[in-house]
Amino acid sequence: MAAQLAEEPQLAALMLKEAWRRARRRLRIGPLYRWRFAGGAPDRLLVTPTELRRGDPLIAADLYAGKFYFSGRLVDTAGQSPFQAVPPTPGWNAELQSFEWLRHLSAAGDALAAANARALVADWQRQAGSAIAGRSHEVDVAARRAIAWLTNANLILADADLAFYRRFLRSLAREMRFLRSVAPEAPDGLPRLRARIALAYLSLCLPTGVAHMRSAARHLSDELDRQILADGVHLSRNPAMGLVILADLLPLRQTFAEQNQPVPKGLIGAIDRMLPALRFFRHGDGALALFNGAGVSEAHLMTALLRHDETLGDPISHARPSGYQRLAAGGTVVIADTGMPPPIALSGEAHAGTLAFEFSSGAHRFVVNCGAPARQDADWRRLARTTAAHSTLTVADHSSARFSSPGLVERFLGAPLIGGPRRVPVSRDDSDAGQRFTAAHDGYAARFGLAHERTLFLARGGGLIEGADRLFPAGKRPVRLPDRTPAALRFHLHPGVAALRTGEGVTLAAGREEWHFSASAPVEIEDSIFFADNSGARRTLQIVVPFDPRDHDAITWRFVKRR
Structure with missing residues (x-):
């Protein structure tokens, strides 16, 4: 542990901060303060x-x-x-x-x-x-x-x-x-926000006095303003947080109204930002995109929440503060992660999935990430967080970010994301021909001296997705690559998708939808696992394109809709 803390100053600082927080909490619930919990009943x-x-x-x-x-x-x-x-x-x-x-x-x-x-x-x-x-x-x-x-x-x-x-x-x-x-x-993040939400509920539902009610409302507004970004995404960058938080915020807003109390501005603003963000991450089958800890989507809860969404029109295309892209045309939806990892203190469930994408066509998801398992199994959750569990590029089977090692650090802090991308430049170009973004990250720079760039294009009619991935030297660092399997592109398939080798490509079918995949390098079909299913982890397949960046400047690939 000492070596890891010496290597990662951020981790050491977080450990000290967490130790101090725990000490303050113990003091607050210790004998000197325990008298605060006593009192009469309403x-x-x-x-x-x-x-x-x-x-x-x-x-x-x-x-x-x-x-x-x-x-x-x-x-x-x-x-x-x-x-x-x-x-x-x-x-x-x-x-x-x-x-x-x-x-x-x-x-x-x-x-x-x-x-x-x-x-x-x-x-x-x-x-x-x-x-x-x-x-x-x-x-x-x-x-x-x-x-x-x-x-x-x-x-x-x-x-x-x-x-x-x-x-x-x-x-x-x-x-x-x-x-x-x-x-x-x-603890920062959802626990602190939930405490403020609970206190707002309690101040409204119990006879507590105006001062306590106003204090609870003010603290809640401040926390929502801090934790909910301008695009409606939580600081953790987990799309599913919108479901969890809105399930409490919408009834709370109604409770303020029923008690003839002014609804806090921070609460109104957070709801108004978060409801469109849910639609931003929603695929054609109603499920949320699987990034940074998102797992099984509660379809009935999603429906109940979106009934409150009074914003009309299509979702935004670029969630800039959180760093996500959405391309949509002709019933095809592409959602991609083009942002920085969340702050280290909030990265305990974050995934090393920078530049990963998912796409759905009609009511079917085709390319997905593996998602977060519902089961609290440390090994499975760690596996689901790796870059290889996402539809993006891996170098030598390493992730673009690292997790703290199992042991005391993990027991104390969880497993925060460390040593990940520090720069993720992105540009977007929408035209009559279609929608396109180009993004890059330097998550492989420290270990391999490489940066990864991905360009993704969705044609206007929604029937063509084209991509290009390349690895190139990151600044002046020397490039260090292993001799075997230097790099691989992965496209994880939803369990509902049937995959069949056809020539040098792969035909994908789900319901009445059919797409054909091809690439500029040999294509393989391998086993994969899908964690985000109501019935638990399920077997599925993935398309893999292994390549050596010393031989290929870039790998191009495409999905073409056939019906």
Whole structure:
């Protein structure tokens, strides 16, 4: 670890910053400050926010039977409390403690589901409610739990006796006081934003006073202004963050209105920016593009969110602040990553996919990235983040950015992206003939002395995609290439695409759509894996074009639509 920190000053600085943040948090929840969490319970719940995430009554039946399936792991409690079970993974425990699964019981909506919800909430209060420690009181988990309790309060409190009602309100008030104390020391990114969202909800739903309400609204606005870029993309550059955040922000905006409170400007602006960004990343089949941690798209949630989008017309073509490109014509959509990696503190789930692209035709995705696995498996998630898991160019099977090594650094910080591209110049040229961009990155400069440039063109009618990739010396650095398989272009195919070798190219078919791929170098078909599927990881194929940049100045390739 010491060698890695010495090699990466940014990583060392981040470690020190994280250690200081944790120390401040421990102080805030220590004996000197714990008196802040005590206090009386409010006398009533003023309003119950809307839940936009759809629940599944079948999952509710599993919960009633003691089967808790979270983060790819199933725990059968056999009639015991799930809060006494040994968590199989930290991710499973976080999902359990978040209570977001209450929406499935709300979807069942009967007396049995309400009784089960009350029993599980009461069980949590007995097992973990009084202890300000462990996974249950990580800031992100506590914020999610507070929002879930509020949005499912109608179910939890249905036919509840007065004693439970008071205990429930006392727990909410305790969560609010806890979040107020620790929100300033929350990890940057989504956890800090979620804490501010939860506090805004709590200030509206509980009788808290005007000063607390205004403070919560102001802090939320400031955080949204900081974390949501001008193009509506989150600082992490993960397209799926839009779904996660908007699912909380839209009901929150409605709750402000229902309580006759002014909606914070930062909240209005963030929603107005983020809804068009969802359409920017949306393919023809309704799924989001798979970049920087995006995985399975919740189609029903996407539909519910886009009902609130009052902006008309086509999405923008170039999301400049976040660094993404969208080319669209004749039912063909191409989405590409032409931006810098996110800040190192927010790169724990970021992928080394600079210059990767995806394309869809009609209602079918053809070329994709492998996406992020839903299962909290460290090896799979690390594999999904590599450059080879993206539809772009790799040099000697190395990624264009590195991840911190497993060990203490990873346990302390996660696995931030380090040593990636430092410059990604990009230009765009749209004309009557079609849409084109050219971008380059220097992610291979330090190791191989090379820069990668990609040009991608979509013809006006949408029936032709042309690309060119080249490796060239990066400045004055000497070029260092291995003798075997120096470089390869990869085009990962969606599992719904059938691939057939035809001559020197490949014919791709999905539904009634058919495209033909060809390149200026020999083409191979290899196995691949697609992580972003509702049923879990699936086998698929990839088109691979291996080449030696010492023999080829550039590789050109094209997809031609046949029907």
